[in-house]
Amino acid sequence: MIRRVFPVPRRLDLVVLGCAISLSVLGILFVSSTTQGGRFEGLATRQAVWVLVGMGAMIAAVLFDYRVLLKFSFVIYCVSLVPLVYLLFFGERIANVKSWIRIGGFQFQPAELTKVATALLLAYLFENEDDARLKGATIAKVGAIVAIPFLLVFLQPDAGLAATFLPLLAMALFFGGLPGKAWIALFVAVALLAGIGWFVLADYQKQRIGTFLNPESDVLGSGYQVRQSKIAVGSGGFTGKGFRSGTQSQLRFLPVQHTDFILAVIAEEWGFLGVCLVLALFAGLILRAMTLARVARDRGGVFLILAVSSMLFFSVVVNASMMIGLLPTTGIPLPLVSYGGSSVATSFLGIGLILAVEYRRFANA
């Protein structure tokens, strides 16, 4: 029906597009709700600007042939690593981590773009590696492609942001066809890494994990965020306290509510219904994208969609679990919804890549 009213290109997928735009509009609404009258007043407008920027990137990605991007993905990947290396040595610490580049009045996290570049490179890799079972050499390549940016970000040190690279690894191994024995080996390796990681983690990170395991142990310290977030979510009930009427958010009991904890605000003000709406939009977007992956014209397109979807899915699940204490607080924003320019813009870029694969499904190579 929409297609009859608007002159939309035939191959543009309206489910993915509609879900993404709906989510970003929700984001702008609730950023404005949580920042009214405070020192963050005006962030909703900024967010809207970033959404527009993101949509511009999305349109560009759709119009540009993703196959060209795949061909040059190694170069793109390498270029995207440069700012990470730069940050490691010359970065300015903001909120205790060196993950931001400041240009004029804007801050940008280059790691967000690196994620897209990594997704492209992985897709390009699997374009050519099409064996039924993954070869050792391919596993090593996949490992290296993900590990390099992961480590660079981990050293910033931003473990939360680094973790968002991990779904790419899982995606590549699962869809690439990792043999059963290798999965077992992987689990052992992860367990070992976790043990070693405990010694490598910064104190505040350990504290967060400890708090996660026993939130009541430190009600006024790190447990405070989780507790206040749970109260916000729980007190929303079925229909919520009403838009801009959440006491937890409006009275600032919720921490970083317009960024990481925006879902708690939605849960408080719109209740369970609001949460269902957000989850449904994400589920719709991701499941639809996976359907598109199945019918994509080439392996590169399949893996490109899967890579972008896996990152989206990972962020949504981790963020939503964080709100109600199912996972430790990690600083992973809710894609498309949370305030934050780099996150919103690159999410839209990713959506653009999904749409681009579908857009060129029947085009000639």
Add this chain to the structure above:
Amino acid sequence: MLKVRENRGELSGRIEIARFAVGGIFAVLAFAYWYVQIARGDYYFELSENNRIRSVKLTAPRGYVLDRNGSVLVENEPAYSLQLYRREAKNLQASVDFAVRLLGLPADQVQARLARGRRYPEFVPIPIAENLTLEEVARVEARAPEHPEFAIAVSQRRLYKRGNSAAHVLGYLAEATPDQIRASSNGYRLGDWIGQKGIESSYEKLLGGTNGERRVIVDSHAREIKEESRLESRPGQNLFLTIDRELQELAEESFADKVGSAVALDPRTGEILALVSSPSYDPNWFTRRVTPEEWSSLLSNSNHPLQNRAIQNMYSPGSVFKIFLAYGALALGEVDPNARIFCPGHAVFYGRTFRCHRRGGHGWVDLRNAIKLSCDVYFYNLGRRLGVDRIAEIAHAFGFGEPTGLDLTHEKAGLVPSEEWARTKRGARWYPSETISVSIGQGPVLVTPLQVARAVSGLIEGGRLPTPHLFLASQDPRTGVRLRYDSPPRKSLPLDARRLALVKDGMWAVMNEPGGTAFGSRIPGLEAGGKTGTVQIAGRDAVLRAGVDRSRIEDHAWFTAFAPMNDPKIVVVVFVEHGGHGGAVAAPIARRLLAKYFGMTLPPRPGEPGFVRASTRIAPAAPHTAGVSP
């Protein structure tokens, strides 16, 4: 250029598996939110309400205390305290160190307060120091930008306008102890100030009023966003005391260098006009910061300034006891007032010689003269005839051996010995010779100055014992409505007017006939009666031989008086510890009080510094220089 051979079938299968997994995980997430929001929704809703609504106490202004003429004795003044808001503090220890340095506070005390405050939710500020001076307030305010965690709170502080004066009547305020909080039903909280001792304690409820409550919506920094509801406090009642400030202060001046107590009351109603316990203390010490020096001076003072001697110290009544014996014997029909007894200066009872205070003896004395001259031999005989149990009966009839019912706490009962008391309480049987001692107010009998004042009131009122009280009226500061105290007198041992006149006449003679033991303290133009008492300290001679400080074994001096004769309006009791002879030390003080009360001018007495004109206000700095007249 594309490879033709693809593994799309298997890949599609995996994608299909992944789609189920993704859908399943979303379903699990939705279920988790359902659990938190629907199943546990009420629980979290209550938590969010507790988060945002704070109850703030509105402290009711405490009532003023005034004397019977409306002169203000106790009022309130603003006080400043330092509060620590933990949520604003980056480093609690650094904040505490800062406060300790800035105000020179004792570090361990501040640490203790911090530890105590930590038991409360974070938004409750911790009181760090009270009663800051304006200069200290300025110092804190100047550093406020660097230390937002500190705030100055303004509250009302009790001000005892006249310092030491009437301290034992007024009492003082101090922070409620955990025990007091537990024992009280008034809903006190830690940090509340409540009356301790004095009328501040007895009339705590009346003076304290009812605290109000504001329910405010606050943000996560406990900053107030808006007021949700407000219940105004009900201010405490103003309390008018029966005390006459001028009389009280004159009595205190008279005790400037003495230890002891004075009580003046209206015998008809029991209204206390003056109540002195010397030495005294300044109740303001407790509401401000008690310095360690002040505190140790209070505790180490061997005269125990905190004790209210008028009701808490028990003494032998000495010869003052004789008038009750005389009255009781008359009422019981045990004495013929005209019968005379010969006093040779001593008498022998049960094989022991008892001396009269006058070595040469009084010769033939009847009841009236026995009172006037305070003849010991006469009362030895009277006491022997009555026996200790009849004496106890008489003493009880005058309210000895029980608290007077004054509206102050911690009143002592005194001691009235009897044969049963000796058997059951003392554990040694009563010796008849002890009865002889008791007849002149020595021996085991113990009384408080206030008991004497009450008993004398009962005596001159023909057996109607009033209940002494300090409460005259209370006044609602908003409506001006007053309440009055009402307590009926206790009836005991009635005596017909004719025989009552005999005792009163004897007391008149004490002050107004040459030879009376307080003849020197007569007041020309005022018909007053009185009775002296001089209490010998037990074992005095032995102590004197041991060469101990004389001031500790000097006799206690008693004097009680009433006036005017036909319709008494005031009873005065003066007790000077180790003062010497009652007639020489205690009676002059009573004389000044009576003269002051009746607005009379006293002529100077030969051999003494000039007495002041009673109607003249006395400057405390130079009490003996005003109003000298030839």
